[in-house]
Amino acid sequence: MSEATGSREFFTARTVSEALAGFRPARRSAVERVPLAAALHRVPAAAVASPSPLPGFVRSTVDGYAVRAADTYGASEGLPSYLDLRGAVRMGAAPDVTVTPGACVAMPTGGVLPEGADAVVMVEYTAATMPGTIEITRPVAPGGGVVRADEDVAAGAALVPAGRPLRAPDLGLLAAAGVTDVAVHARPRVAIISTGDEVVPSSTVDLGPGQVRDATAPALAALVLDAGGDPVQAGIVDDEPGALTDRLSEVLADADLVVVSAGSSVGARDETAGAVAAVGEIWCHGLAIKPGKPTLLADCGGVPLIGLPGNPLSALVVFGQIGVPLLWRLSGCDTPPPLPVTRARLSRDLASAAGRLDVIQVTLADGVAEPLFGPSALLSVLARADGYVVIPEPATGLPAGTEVDVIGHR
Numbered sequence: 001m002s003e004a005t006g007s008r009e010f011f012t013a014r015t016v017s018e019a020l021a022g023f024r025p026a027r028r029s030a031v032e033r034v035p036l037a038a039a040l041h042r043v044p045a046a047a048v049a050s051p052s053p054l055p056g057f058v059r060s061t062v063d064g065y066a067v068r069a070a071d072t073y074g075a076s077e078g079l080p081s082y083l084d085l086r087g088a089v090r091m092g093a094a095p096d097v098t099v100t101p102g103a104c105v106a107m108p109t110g111g112v113l114p115e116g117a118d119a120v121v122m123v124e125y126t127a128a129t130m131p132g133t134i135e136i137t138r139p140v141a142p143g144g145g146v147v148r149a150d151e152d153v154a155a156g157a158a159l160v161p162a163g164r165p166l167r168a169p170d171l172g173l174l175a176a177a178g179v180t181d182v183a184v185h186a187r188p189r190v191a192i193i194s195t196g197d198e199v200v201p202s203s204t205v206d207l208g209p210g211q212v213r214d215a216t217a218p219a220l221a222a223l224v225l226d227a228g229g230d231p232v233q234a235g236i237v238d239d240e241p242g243a244l245t246d247r248l249s250e251v252l253a254d255a256d257l258v259v260v261s262a263g264s265s266v267g268a269r270d271e272t273a274g275a276v277a278a279v280g281e282i283w284c285h286g287l288a289i290k291p292g293k294p295t296l297l298a299d300c301g302g303v304p305l306i307g308l309p310g311n312p313l314s315a316l317v318v319f320g321q322i323g324v325p326l327l328w329r330l331s332g333c334d335t336p337p338p339l340p341v342t343r344a345r346l347s348r349d350l351a352s353a354a355g356r357l358d359v360i361q362v363t364l365a366d367g368v369a370e371p372l373f374g375p376s377a378l379l380s381v382l383a384r385a386d387g388y389v390v391i392p393e394p395a396t397g398l399p400a401g402t403e404v405d406v407i408g409h410r
């Protein structure tokens with residue numbers, strides 16, 4: 001391509017580390033209240049304080065007998081303590097008996113500790129040999145067999161923190177505290193635009209010469225969903241000058257993130273950079289990553305924009321490295337869930353240039369990571385891979401046999 005020279009080279013190339021550290025928009029998605037049933041994986045906008053202590057009463061953790069611990073000191077199989085049985089605590093009810101010196105009360109697990117008692121002896125360490133009397137064969141310390149009224153959560157303490165996606169136990173804790181809904185960040189709206197005269201909707205049955213169905217937008221939408229975003233398909237824009245600027249102006253009004261694929265390389269028809277410059281400020285054009293060099297990052301009046309390479313494989317790789325962390329940040333998440341990592345040995349040497357991040361697709365079998373090679377124009381390489389290995393920027397390659405982290409595709 002003769003036009004792809006001189007002034008069309010990338011002038012503002014950056015490394016992936018620079019992009020992750022420096023391209024950090026202040027924007028966060030709006031806040032909305034959702035019921036607990038819809039809150040899984042959503043990111044709380046603020047810590048949720050417990051309105052009351054949990055469990056809220058001194059609660060037995062074992063089946064047995066509520067006692068005064070002092071009455072059990074020195075008890076053994078050979079020399080048990082004998083305590084008068086004064087009744088039983090019922091589940092879900094306040095005790096109607098108290099424990100006086102020398103007495104005990106039958107306790108179910110989870111029952112309210114009766115007044116006067118300070119511990120519960122497990123039924124295994126007791127015997128009911130005479131009616132109305134319980135033999136205690138092991139001592140219990142004060143506090144044994146019970147949890148304090150605020151041992152799970154103190155009143156006012158955080159049930160869940162801000163900024164971390166809610167997990168199943170969080171929903172349980174909120175429910176236990178009587179919290180029925182929670183203020184979370186809205187799923188960031190991600191406008192997805194494909195560009196190129198040859199790209200046609202994926203619903204197209206018969207392709208004309210040179211046409212390709214849009215593979216990138218549906219795959220990106222899936223990555224967006226997976227990272228907690230709300231994908232908005234914003235269609236295909238052809239290479240006609242001005243068309244992309246117009247579409248960008250439309251989608252920017254209602255997006256937290258805009259993703260444009262193709263057209264950010266250095267060819268004659270590569271219009272993305274010009275169109276983006278008309279609606280925002282380009283932060284970098286060219287990223288030291290393989291695959292995915294023709295990547296562009298821009299700030300469009302506070303809305304971040306990623307211009308992805310045209311090759312669908314490269315587009316998806318770059319979105320995983322740059323777009324997904326950005327999406328977590330936009331959704332108010334400071335602590336993204338850890339990536340699924342498997343340790344494996346490399347089956348062969350991998351080369352890389354210093355200063356560039358390489359993302360190598362691999363298959364995994366018996367603890368061995370086998371690199372999958374092939375042009376980045378082939379999306380099937382990504383579909384066949386079990387995961388990927390990252391060669392960090394300072395490295396110039398990894399020798400065969402190196403223990404690596406394989407990050408699994410889900």
Ligand SMILES: Nc1nc2c(c(=O)[nH]1)N[C@H]1C(S)=C(S)[C@@H](COP(=O)(O)OP(=O)(O)OC[C@H]3O[C@@H](n4cnc5c(N)ncnc54)[C@H](O)[C@@H]3O)O[C@H]1N2
Nearest residue numbers: 004194213214215216262263264265270294309310311314
């Ligand atoms: N002289 C140079 N040529 C190229 C370079 C370079 O550095 N110098 N980089 C190559 C790399 S790497 C990539 S990646 C591509 C990226 O170019 P663009 O971002 O401008 O993308 P296009 O040229 O428009 O498309 C590339 C390829 O991908 C197909 N495509 C685009 N969009 C879709 C889609 N939504 N679904 C399916 N396929 C899509 C498109 O038809 C092309 O085949 O540039 C290289 N060239």
Ligand code: MOO
Nearest residue numbers: 291292293314376
């Ligand atoms: O960088 Mo291209 O994005 O290698 O295929």
